Amino acid sequence: MHTVSADQTTFAFRPDAEPALGVRPGEIVRFATSSEPIERVFAAGADWVQAIDTCAINAITGPIFIEGVMPGDAVSVEVLAIDPLDWAWNAAIPGFGLLDGLMSEPLLERLPIRAGEVIVSERVRIPLRPMIGCLGLAPAQGETSTLSPAMPWAGNYDLTQIAPGATILFSAQVPGGLFSLGDLHAAMGEHEATFVAIECAGTATVRLDVRPGLTLEAPRIETADRVYVIALDQCGDYGAARLQAARLLFELLTREVGLTPREAYILISARGDLTLGGPAGTIVVGSVPFLTTGSRSRFDR
Structure with a gap:
């Protein structure tokens, strides 16, 4: 170390x-x-x-x-x-x-x-x-x-x-x-x-x-239970940051996890959370239960 x-x-x-x-x-x-x-x-x-x-x-x-x-x-x-x-x-x-x-x-x-x-x-x-x-x-x-x-x-x-x-x-x-x-x-x-x-x-x-090769538009946090995206708006618009957070979750689920748009939409409706980040910027954190790629997933957390 x-x-x-x-x-x-x-x-x-x-x-x-x-x-x-x-x-x-x-x-x-x-x-x-x-x-x-x-x-x-x-x-x-x-x-x-x-x-x-x-x-x-x-x-x-x-x-x-x-x-x-x-x-x-x-x-x-x-x-x-x-x-x-x-x-x-x-x-x-x-x-x-x-x-x-x-x-x-x-x-x-x-x-x-x-x-x-x-x-x-x-x-x-x-x-x-x-x-x-x-x-x-x-x-x-x-x-x-x-x-x-x-x-x-x-x-x-x-x-x-x-x-x-x-x-x-x-x-x-x-x-x-x-x-x-x-x-x-x-x-x-x-x-x-x-x-x-x-x-x-x-x-x-x-x-x-x-x-290698993983380019992220915004930072991401992974825990044992959930995955979080950190949306930032440099113009001070929390509405824009909320839109960005929801979009980042949708893109993560469809592009990286492999869900269909329908599956991702309904999952975000049911288990997607949007919360405020710290006060040193316009920060909105979006999250969904942690998930892996594959043909079947459960979202019971």
Whole structure:
């Protein structure tokens, strides 16, 4: 197993970034993520709101060069483990989130993690449900933000499904893919309504592999139960993102699984889900029960 330290940190996905490591397909990498950006904010004391630099707050570790990956291939990222440190943090930041203005004053707080729980108070303890907020590959040119907007090859998706047991697929834009990850969460509700999760640093262990010739319009998540497509609209139109998510599911079922249009339509009617993704972009996630190619399939999950 390879390890990448939190010293290998950046704040954008870039095609010209120097790889922190090169690996062969199928190898396992443990990424350590940095708490240094939020430590700087805590160190500012009462002036912490002014100390937030949105261009240097959402750190990622990497990138990793994966041998043999070329544009037009898909990189698969199997999440094996996420291990937070023994503390996390939460904040009510003026101007952010759906509860903005409802708090009497800004909030920035460290939260201890003990025995698998985030300790909020004596009566509120939150079970750990760790996930990766930001991950992906380098763009073909320019750079992609680690905050917003999310793009088809990388971004701050903030999806609870990106957790141990899931495999995420991205379409490579450059040789080697150049994969990075960061923004670990100890727990988060769907859509990250406050724009802040129970944020943490720690380690994430993943297996990096390649699916040659699989070109994806949008990222995909595979779990034991369901397959998810991540639809993105760069114009801020949730209606367009919903249409894209439904179309991506239909095309997956008909082109890759081999269902007839009639079968796919009825399956999506019965078992297709559309949900909002994270707030750092116009993200809609579509999903259907996980299925395999073949003449017969059951959809009872």
